[in-house]
Amino acid sequence: MENILVFRTALPDVMDMLFKQTLSNDTHVECLIQHASIEEYKSKYPEVKFTDIQKTAFDPDDKELIKRLNQSRYSKAYIPSSSPYFTNFDNVIFLAYSLNAEEILLYNCYGKMQSFRKKSALADTFDFIFTSCVLSIYKIFYRAKCLFAKEG
Amino acid sequence: MCGIAGLVYKNYKTAEVGPIKKMTDAIMHRGPDGEGQYTNGNVALGHRRLSIIDLSDNGSQPMHSHDGRYVIVFNGEIFNYIELKEELKAAGASFCNNTDTEVIIEAYRLWGDDCVKRFNGMWAFCIYDTAESTLFISRDRFGVKPLYILNRDDLFAFSSEAKGILAAFPEENIPDANMIYRFLNVANEDRDTTSYYKNIKIFMRSRCMKYDLKTNTITEWQFWDVNEKEFYDKWIAGNDPVETFRSLFEDAVKVRLRADVEVGACLSGGLDSSAIVGICTQKYGIKMHTFSSIYSDKNCNEKKYIDLVNKYNNTKPHLIYPEPEKSSLIEAFKKIIYHHDGPNMGASLYSQYSVMQGIQGHVKVVLDGQGADELFAGYIPYYANRLSDIMGNNSLFSRFKGIRLVAILIEEWPSMFNSLKSNDLLNLFGINYYKKIKESDKFKNRDIICNEGTKPMFTKELLDNVDKTIEYSEMNISGELNTRLCKDIYRDSIPSLLHNEDSNSMAFSIESRTPFLDYRIVEFGIALDGKYKIRNEWTKWIIRKSCLDYIPKEVALRRNKMGFPAPFSRWLRECNEKDEMKDIIYSFGERGIVPKDTIDYYYKQHINNNADRNVILYKFLVLELWLRTCNKFDLGS
Numbered sequence: 001m002e003n004i005l006v007f008r009t010a011l012p013d014v015m016d017m018l019f020k021q022t023l024s025n026d027t028h029v030e031c032l033i034q035h036a037s038i039e040e041y042k043s044k045y046p047e048v049k050f051t052d053i054q055k056t057a058f059d060p061d062d063k064e065l066i067k068r069l070n071q072s073r074y075s076k077a078y079i080p081s082s083s084p085y086f087t088n089f090d091n092v093i094f095l096a097y098s099l100n101a102e103e104i105l106l107y108n109c110y111g112k113m114q115s116f117r118k119k120s121a122l123a124d125t126f127d128f129i130f131t132s133c134v135l136s137i138y139k140i141f142y143r144a145k146c147l148f149a150k151e152g
Numbered sequence: 153m154c155g156i157a158g159l160v161y162k163n164y165k166t167a168e169v170g171p172i173k174k175m176t177d178a179i180m181h182r183g184p185d186g187e188g189q190y191t192n193g194n195v196a197l198g199h200r201r202l203s204i205i206d207l208s209d210n211g212s213q214p215m216h217s218h219d220g221r222y223v224i225v226f227n228g229e230i231f232n233y234i235e236l237k238e239e240l241k242a243a244g245a246s247f248c249n250n251t252d253t254e255v256i257i258e259a260y261r262l263w264g265d266d267c268v269k270r271f272n273g274m275w276a277f278c279i280y281d282t283a284e285s286t287l288f289i290s291r292d293r294f295g296v297k298p299l300y301i302l303n304r305d306d307l308f309a310f311s312s313e314a315k316g317i318l319a320a321f322p323e324e325n326i327p328d329a330n331m332i333y334r335f336l337n338v339a340n341e342d343r344d345t346t347s348y349y350k351n352i353k354i355f356m357r358s359r360c361m362k363y364d365l366k367t368n369t370i371t372e373w374q375f376w377d378v379n380e381k382e383f384y385d386k387w388i389a390g391n392d393p394v395e396t397f398r399s400l401f402e403d404a405v406k407v408r409l410r411a412d413v414e415v416g417a418c419l420s421g422g423l424d425s426s427a428i429v430g431i432c433t434q435k436y437g438i439k440m441h442t443f444s445s446i447y448s449d450k451n452c453n454e455k456k457y458i459d460l461v462n463k464y465n466n467t468k469p470h471l472i473y474p475e476p477e478k479s480s481l482i483e484a485f486k487k488i489i490y491h492h493d494g495p496n497m498g499a500s501l502y503s504q505y506s507v508m509q510g511i512q513g514h515v516k517v518v519l520d521g522q523g524a525d526e527l528f529a530g531y532i533p534y535y536a537n538r539l540s541d542i543m544g545n546n547s548l549f550s551r552f553k554g555i556r557l558v559a560i561l562i563e564e565w566p567s568m569f570n571s572l573k574s575n576d577l578l579n580l581f582g583i584n585y586y587k588k589i590k591e592s593d594k595f596k597n598r599d600i601i602c603n604e605g606t607k608p609m610f611t612k613e614l615l616d617n618v619d620k621t622i623e624y625s626e627m628n629i630s631g632e633l634n635t636r637l638c639k640d641i642y643r644d645s646i647p648s649l650l651h652n653e654d655s656n657s658m659a660f661s662i663e664s665r666t667p668f669l670d671y672r673i674v675e676f677g678i679a680l681d682g683k684y685k686i687r688n689e690w691t692k693w694i695i696r697k698s699c700l701d702y703i704p705k706e707v708a709l710r711r712n713k714m715g716f717p718a719p720f721s722r723w724l725r726e727c728n729e730k731d732e733m734k735d736i737i738y739s740f741g742e743r744g745i746v747p748k749d750t751i752d753y754y755y756k757q758h759i760n761n762n763a764d765r766n767v768i769l770y771k772f773l774v775l776e777l778w779l780r781t782c783n784k785f786d787l788g789s
Contacts, residue, residue, distance in 0.1 A: 086573050086574045087570065087571055087572070087573055090586075090590050093574050093578065094583075094587060094590075106574075106575055116575070116578060118583075119582065119583070124582050124583060124584050125584075127581060127582025127583075127584065127585060128582060131555065131580070131581045131582065131585045132585060134552060134555045135559050138555060138560075139559045139562065142559055142563050142689075143563065146563075
C-alpha cells in the first residue's frame with residue numbers, strides 16, 4: 001500500500017480535488033492539518049488520517065513533529081496551492097524535505113504538479129558551493145557596474 | 153466619449169421617453185454637452201454627448217443613418233475612422249458629417265457583424281436596424297469602455313454605467329454577495345460578467361451581441377481572442393522588435409491625438425506617461441498640458457521626475473496636490489464609490505480621481521500610460537515568471553542566467569525576493585543554500601510578518617451563502633512570463649484598472665485614451681519574447697530602449713516606480729477624519745460578512761504600527777460606504 005502525505009496548504013476546493021485524486025484502495029493518505037480545521041476535515045474525509053500540527057502555520061523547525069512523522073516512510077508528499085504559483089511555501093517545503101518522503105509534489109489549483117526528489121548529500125554540497133560562488137561573483141559585478149554607472 | 157443607454161420591453165409595451173431619460177440623466181457626467189432620446193415601438197435608445205470629434209450638432213445622438221435604416225448610440229472613439237472612411241467611400245458609402253459615429257454605421261452596413269474587427273479604438277455601441285428589427289451591440293477588445301446589462305423576463309436594458317439601469321429600475325439595487333466575497337478575497341473585479349449588483353451583468357470585452365426584437369432572442373459571440381501564433385506572424389516575424397515597437401507606439405499616440413478639442417496627458421513621472429508626453433511634443437510638435445498628482449509624503453513624491461519630464465518637453469504643467477486635509481476624504485471616497493458603481497480595490501484611485509478633477513476645465517481629452525506595466529512587465533514580481541522561463545531550459549547556462557537574475561533582485565529589490573517561486577529557487581540553489589538565504593536576516597523579517605496574520609476573513613454565514621468558485625479559464629501561451637502578462641491584460645488586472653480609469657475620468661467629463669492598449673501594441677506585446685521585457689535590472693526594457701530619445705535619461709534609467717500612489721496607510725493613523733473612518737470600519741463588522749474580531753485585530757495592528765494593514769482596512773471602509781447606498785443585503789437570498 002502506498003503511503004502518501006498531504007499538507008493542508010490550500011483552500012477546500014483544491015484539497016477536495018487532491019483527495020479525490022489520491023484516495024484509492026491502494027493508498028493510505030495522511031494529512032497534516034491546522035488545529036482549527038481538523039474536525040471539519042475529519043468528518044468530510046473519514047478515510048484520511050489527519051495529524052494535528054497544533055499550530056496555525058507549518059514550522060520547519062518543529063522537531064517533535066518531524067520526529068513523529070519520520071517514524072513512517074512516504075512515497076509522495078503533496079503540497080497543494082490555491083493559486084497557480086508557489087510563493088511563500090518555503091516553510092512547508094523545508095518541512096517536507098526533513099521527512100522520509102521520496103518525492104515532493106507541488107500541486108496547484110489546476111491540478112498541475114511539479115516534482116522534486118531529494119538529492120544526495122554530495123549533490124546538495126555541490127549545489128551549495130556552486131551557487132554561493134556564482135551568486136557572490138554576480139553580486140560583486142553588479143555592485144561594481146552600479147558604482148561605475150553612478151560615477152559615469 | 154459619451155454615455156449610452158437602451159431599453160427593450162419584451163412584452164411589446166410601448167417605450168416612453170421617461171424611463172430612458174431617467175437612465176441618461178443618471179449618467180449625465182459622461183456627456184454634459186448634449187442629450188438625445190429615441191423611441192420606436194418597444195425600443196428606446198438614449199445618449200449623453202461629450203463632444204470631441206465634429207463639435208457641431210451633426211454629431212448628436214442617437215444618430216440616424218442617411219437613409220434612416222440604422223439608429224446608433226455610441227460611447228468611445230474609433231481612432232482609425234479617417235482611414236476607414238476613405239475605404240468606405242471607395243466602396244460607395246456616403247457620409248453626412250465628420251464623426252466616427254457615422255463611420256461605424258456605414259462600416260456595419262458594408263461589412264456587417266465583422267466590422268468591429270477593423271476598428272482600432274475603444275467603444276461600446278448599439279446599432280438598431282429598423283429593417284431587420286435587430287440590435288447589434290459591441291464592446292471593444294479590452295473593455296476600455298464599459299457596458300452593463302439587465303436581462304429580465306419582462307425587459308432588456310443596457311447602460312454605460314450600472315447607475316443608469318438603477319435610475320430606471322431602483323428595485324435592482326441589490327448587492328451581489330458573491331462579488332463581495334471576491335472583493336475581499338483574491339480576485340479582481342470585471343474579470344467576468346459578475347457586477348456588484350445581483351442582476352446587473354457586465355457585457356464582456358471583445359464581444360458582440362445580436363438581439364432579435366421579433367423573437368426576443370440573443371446571440372452572443374467573441375470577435376477577438378488571444379492567438380499568439382497569428383500575432384507573432386503579424387508583428388514579430390522578420391522584424392526588428394525595437395523598431396517595430398517604436399513605430400507602432402508612435403502611431404498609437406498619433407491616432408489618439410485625433411480630436412477637435414485640445415488633448416493633454418496624465419504624467420506620473422514614470423517611464424510610460426513620460427514616453428507618451430515625449431512623443432507628443434518631440435515627434436508631433438504639440439505643446440502638451442500635463443497633469444500630475446504630488447504628495448508631501450517622501451515615499452509618494454514623484455515631483456523630481458515630473459519636473460524633469462516637463463522641463464525636457466517644455467510642456468504646460470499642472471501640479472495637483474490631493475491632500476485630504478484640504479477636503480473631506482470620506483466624502484471623496486463616497487463620490488468615487490458612486491462613480492465606480494461599487495467599492496474599489498485601492499486608495500490609489502483617490503489620486504487618479506483627484507488628477508481627473510484637476511484636469512476638468514483645462515482639457516477634455518487626456519492620454520494615459522495604462523497597460524504598459526502589464527504588457528511589458530513593469531512590476532518587479534514579474535521577475536518570478538521570467539526566472540521560471542529561464543529555469544525551464546534546464547541547462548548550466550540557464551542556471552547561470554537564473555542566478556544572475558536573482559543576484560540583481562537581491563541587490564536592487566531585496567523585499568521582492570519572496571515573490572520568487574519556491575520551486576524555481578530550489579531548482580536553482582539546492583535545498584541547503586536556499587535554506588541559508590531564507591534564514592538570513594535580510595529575508596527573515598518578512599516571513600514573520602507573513603506568518604503572524606492568520607485570522608478568518610469571512611463569517612460562516614457568508615461562506616455558506618456564496619459561490620466560492622471563480623472560473624480560471626486557462627490561457628496558455630509560450631513562456632510563463634507571457635502567460636501571466638496575458639492573463640493580467642485580458643483577465644486579471646487591466647479590465648479592473650480600465651474600469652477605474654473610465655469611472656474616474658468620466659466623473660469629470662474627461663475622455664481618457666490609452667495608447668499602450670492600442671490592439672496592435674497588445675498583439676505585439678503578447679507575442680514578444682520575455683527577454684525584451686525583463687533584461688537584467690531593467691523592466692519594460694523595450695520601452696526604455698526604443699523611446700530613449702523621447703525621455704530624460706534619469707527617467708529612462710529609473711528602476712523604482714509609484715504610479716498614482718496614495719498614502720492611505722498614514723491617513724488611517726493621522727488624518728482629520730481618522731475617528732470617523734474607524735467608526736465606519738467597525739460598523740462594517742455588524743453586517744456579518746467579516747468577523748468583528750478580525751476587523752478589530754487588523755485595525756489595532758495597523759494603528760499600533762505593528763503591521764501595515766491599509767489595503768484590507770480600505771476595503772472594509774469602502775465596502776461599508778457602498779453597502780449603505782444599497783437597498784438591502786440579504787445573505788440568504
